[in-house]
Amino acid sequence: MNHPQTSPEAPQTTPALETDRVNCTFYVRQGMLRGSKPLIAVDDVSLKIPKGQVVGLVGESGCGKSTLANILLGLQGTTAGEVRYDGISANKFSRKEIAQRIQPIFQDPYSSLNPTKTIHSIISLPLRIHRIGNSAEWDRKVRDMLDLVGLPARVAGSYPSQLSGGQRQRVAIARALIMRPEVVICDEPTSALDVSVQSQILNLLQDLKDELGLTYVLISHNLAVVEHMADRVAVMYLGRIVEEADAETLFANPRHPYTKALLESVLTPDPSMGVPDTHLGTVFPNPIDPPSGCHFHPRCAQCVEKCKLVAPEPVRDGANFVECHLY
Amino acid sequence: MSAKDVILDVKNLTIDIPVSAGMLHPVRGTSFNVSRGETLCIVGESGCGKSLTSLGLMGLLPNTAQCNAERMDFLGQDIRDYNERQMSELRGGSMSMIFQEPMTSLNPSYTLGDQLTEVYRRHVNRNRATARDRAVFLLEKVGISAAASRLKQYPHQLSGGLRQRVMIAMALMCGPDLIIADEPTTALDVTIQAQILHLLSDLQREFHMGMILITHDLGIVARVADKVQVMYAGKVVEEGPCAAVFNNPMHPYTQGLLRCIPVPGKTKRGERLGSVPGIVPNLIGDLEGCMFRNRCPLASEACARMPDTPTELPDGHCFTCLQDKSALEQQAVFLEEV
Numbered sequence: 001m002n003h004p005q006t007s008p009e010a011p012q013t014t015p016a017l018e019t020d021r022v023n024c025t026f027y028v029r030q031g032m033l034r035g036s037k038p039l040i041a042v043d044d045v046s047l048k049i050p051k052g053q054v055v056g057l058v059g060e061s062g063c064g065k066s067t068l069a070n071i072l073l074g075l076q077g078t079t080a081g082e083v084r085y086d087g088i089s090a091n092k093f094s095r096k097e098i099a100q101r102i103q104p105i106f107q108d109p110y111s112s113l114n115p116t117k118t119i120h121s122i123i124s125l126p127l128r129i130h131r132i133g134n135s136a137e138w139d140r141k142v143r144d145m146l147d148l149v150g151l152p153a154r155v156a157g158s159y160p161s162q163l164s165g166g167q168r169q170r171v172a173i174a175r176a177l178i179m180r181p182e183v184v185i186c187d188e189p190t191s192a193l194d195v196s197v198q199s200q201i202l203n204l205l206q207d208l209k210d211e212l213g214l215t216y217v218l219i220s221h222n223l224a225v226v227e228h229m230a231d232r233v234a235v236m237y238l239g240r241i242v243e244e245a246d247a248e249t250l251f252a253n254p255r256h257p258y259t260k261a262l263l264e265s266v267l268t269p270d271p272s273m274g275v276p277d278t279h280l281g282t283v284f285p286n287p288i289d290p291p292s293g294c295h296f297h298p299r300c301a302q303c304v305e306k307c308k309l310v311a312p313e314p315v316r317d318g319a320n321f322v323e324c325h326l327y
Numbered sequence: 328m329s330a331k332d333v334i335l336d337v338k339n340l341t342i343d344i345p346v347s348a349g350m351l352h353p354v355r356g357t358s359f360n361v362s363r364g365e366t367l368c369i370v371g372e373s374g375c376g377k378s379l380t381s382l383g384l385m386g387l388l389p390n391t392a393q394c395n396a397e398r399m400d401f402l403g404q405d406i407r408d409y410n411e412r413q414m415s416e417l418r419g420g421s422m423s424m425i426f427q428e429p430m431t432s433l434n435p436s437y438t439l440g441d442q443l444t445e446v447y448r449r450h451v452n453r454n455r456a457t458a459r460d461r462a463v464f465l466l467e468k469v470g471i472s473a474a475a476s477r478l479k480q481y482p483h484q485l486s487g488g489l490r491q492r493v494m495i496a497m498a499l500m501c502g503p504d505l506i507i508a509d510e511p512t513t514a515l516d517v518t519i520q521a522q523i524l525h526l527l528s529d530l531q532r533e534f535h536m537g538m539i540l541i542t543h544d545l546g547i548v549a550r551v552a553d554k555v556q557v558m559y560a561g562k563v564v565e566e567g568p569c570a571a572v573f574n575n576p577m578h579p580y581t582q583g584l585l586r587c588i589p590v591p592g593k594t595k596r597g598e599r600l601g602s603v604p605g606i607v608p609n610l611i612g613d614l615e616g617c618m619f620r621n622r623c624p625l626a627s628e629a630c631a632r633m634p635d636t637p638t639e640l641p642d643g644h645c646f647t648c649l650q651d652k653s654a655l656e657q658q659a660v661f662l663e664e665v
Contacts, residue, residue: 060516061487164606165373194372194543199587199600206597221517224546228589228596251591265517267524267546268590271570275524275550284486 014087016215017049017072017102017183022081024067024239028288037288041067043239044081049183054209054216056230056247058223058262062284064239065219069185072217074098086182096130103176107188109168113160119146120156123174130179145174148211149204166197170204177208183215191222202229223266227251235259238287238295245320255322257300294325302326332362334504334537335384338398342376342383345391349611353379355561356635359554361505361537366528368540368548368569371558374607377541380558381507384539385424386414402504420450423498427510429490433482439493440478447500465496469526488519495527502534509541524551545584549573557581560608560618562635567644577638577646579623617648625650 024042041064049055057065070076071083074090083090085101093101103126106112113122123145124138133141143153149170160168169189176184189205190198202225208214220226226233227247234244235256243256254260261278279301285291291298297307306325314321342354354376361367369377383394386409399407402421409417418424423446426432434442443465444458452458459478466474469492482490491511498506508527512520528551531538542548548555552569557578565578576582586601594600605622617623620630629649637645 060518195545195584195587196372196603199589199602200604202589203599203602206599223517224589224591227591228594228600247596261518263591265521266591267517267521267544267550268593269545269549269573269585269588270590271549271552271573273550275528276521277525278518278521280518280522284488 013051015048015084016051016086017217018084018087019045019047019068019071020082020084021046022068022071022083023079024064024071024076025079039288040239040290041287042071042078045239045241046081047234047241047244049215049217050232051182051215052209052213053231054218054229056226056233057217057219057236058221058226058233059236060221060284062287063236065236066187067239068236069104069187069217069219072183073102073104073185099126099181100130100179101181102183102185103179103181104185104187105169105172105176105189108192109160109165109172110192112172113168115160117159118156119158119160119163119171122160122171123156123178126175126179141178142174145178148177148208149174164197165193166200169193169197169201173201173204173208177212177214180212181214183217185217185219187219188221189218190225191220198225205229223262224268235262238285238290240295240323242296242324243322245322249320255327256296256324257302257326258296294323332364333360334363334402335539336360336398336400337384337396340380340383340394340396340399342379342388343393343395344389346611352610352614353561354383355610355614357556357558357561357563359556359563359566361539363504363535363537364532365553366531366538366540366551367554367556368542368552369556369558370542370545370548372543372607375558376561377558378509381424381509381539381541384507385418385422386411387418416450419446419503420501421504423501423503423506425491425494425498425506425508425511427513429487429494429514430482432494433490435482438479438481439485443478443493443497443500446497450501461500462496465499466493468499468530469493469496470522471496487515488523491515491519491523492526495523495530499530499534503536505537505539506531507539507541510543511540512547513542513544520547527551545573545588557584560614561610562618562647564619564648565644565646566637567640567646568642571640571642571644575644577640577644578619578648579625579650580619581646583622 022042022045026039026041027036028039029036045068059065067076071078074095085093120142123142127133127138142156146153146156151167151170190201193201209216218226218229230247233247233250234241235258237258243259254263261280264276264278280299285298293309294307294312297303312323312325314323315327338358339356340354341356344351344353357380359367371377382388388394396407440462443462447458447461462478463474466477471477471489471492512523515523524547540551555569555572556563556566559580565572565581576585583601583603589600603622608618616631617633620626633649635647637647639645
């Protein structure tokens with residue numbers, strides 16, 4: 001677990017990727033004659049992604065983690081705040097320049113690869129878009145990439161339908177890495193895969209990170225995977241990061257009641273334990289009309305009167321923080 | 328548990344599907360039984376035949392598929408030769424199924440009320456009001472608030488977790504004896520998953536049903552199962568009481584699967600996870616020997632023609648592998664030395 005890039009003597013280096021109080025609001029139409037209402041998908045998120053680290057982003061569906069990923073990828077504009085790549089504002093970069101620095105790996109390798117294109121053409125597409133090299137070079141690079149992700153060179157001529165789920169995800173990884181990006185956003189990279197394949201892909205991601213010095217943003221609702229991979233973890237709820245800490249602290253000592261509930265929900269293969277009862281209630285709140293005060297209070301077992309009225313301020317402990325009135 | 332509590336008893340179920348390349352054998356002789364109040368988990372990776380087994384039980388296989396069994400008794404009745412009408416009496420009545428995708432298994436153009444009451448009016452009581460009361464009762468049971476007003480809603484108005492609750496309520500409408508849940512929580516968030524599993528085991532206890540839970544998630548299996556069957560390439564390779572299988576996995580495939588999952592607190596962070604190299608074999612044509620042999624670290628010549636007789640341990644834990652425990656350990660030591 002010694003990550004040379006994260007050694008304590010260099011905490012002041014510029015993060016590879018950073019959001020500074022980013023806000024993203026959508027307006028949702030309520031009907032023909034009614035006005036639209038704001039939906040705050042990402043609310044005042046400041047997240048630093050240091051070079052060479054894995055930052056895990058966890059939360060339930062609808063909490064804004066994929067919107068945040070799109071903002072990081074430059075696919076989604078922000079309503080307020082700033083995204084910085086290597087300390088330089090994202091506005092200074094063109095779409096193509098951003099794509100050279102940061103690439104995504106999506107959840108479902110069955111729908112993220114174009115079924116009518118060969119694997120060679122899928123993997124080399126970024127090179128062709130960015131007009132890098134010529135066709136001989138593309139061939140060589142595709143071969144190198146296939147080798148790097150552990151696929152035989154002969155699959156270059158195949159179509160996605162001829163590959164298994166794990167192989168397709170390897171193709172998606174090869175496509176993401178062919179531009180040699182600094183940062184890779186992995187949006188649920190293994191949740192569509194079988195257990196034995198999942199472990200192969202996680203091992204591959206680990207190896208590639210060490211080999212190429214990559215930085216990952218790992219979005220997942222599988223906390224066991226996040227705990228295995230991540231150096232830092234941010235927990236999102238209704239667009240806000242409610243707790244952020246280094247992985248060790250967060251998993252050893254979760255502070256926010258929501259983090260605790262998420263951790264309790266992880267089903268480890270331990271037959272002596274039954275199904276956990278998280279006491280979270282059934283209702284995920286409507287993001288158009290979020291609860292007053294602390295957004296989590298209707299589902300919180302430790303809710304007190306103050307939680308319903310006042311939104312909690314982040315309580316900081318070094319680089320870690322938690323937004324909860326209990327602390 | 329006494330013999331009369333057994334509600335489903337299946338022996339040697341095989342499913343064969345003719346495909347252009349020959350005969351596909353997705354299920355090759357599985358046997359199991361389920362008693363009242365008992366949960367049987369069938370676990371395995373995609374393509375191992377676990378979903379087809381459940382479809383075979385429900386008589387929902389396509390016409391071209393041939394489903395045969397030496398014995399298939401449900402509530403003491405032999406259902407092997409049931410015709411379509413008799414099967415449809417069973418389905419949704421005393422045997423019901425919860426499907427994986429609540430998004431696609433609810434009809435988007437009917438209200439929840441229509442879909443919930445349809446099955447009850449078909450099987451139990453044609454009276455609209457009684458069916459409606461039953462639907463409201465069950466929606467409340469599965470933890471849906473304002474149940475009466477929900478009946479007028481359409482599936483798209485509900486979240487994934489709520490839809491899955493509706494699916495569970497629908498499966499329970501006629502008070503079934505057996506519930507088959509095929510990956511009931513795969514599409515859901517972890518928090519909702521825990522709630523749904525909790526709900527299923529509570530309801531199972533309350534209504535005294537048998538349950539077959541099909542999943543690929545070993546974490547779920549360990550937490551809810553009474554009995555476990557690990558399937559690989561259409562065959563059960565290991566089965567037994569949940570604790571026995573998890574505490575003392577004997578088959579190399581089960582061991583491999585358990586090594587693949589990161590467990591907070593047990594696997595070291597950043598350490599390489601175990602894996603099961605290779606891919607699932609092709610199940611077309613004549614198949615002989617252990618199908619896991621080309622992925623197995625302990626495979627030997629003999630595996631290519633091994634018989635199907637499982638080794639049974641005293642606690643009811645069976646596995647089909649030539650290696651017994653001591654040989655496995657010796658082999659492991661040997662491999663390390665090499």
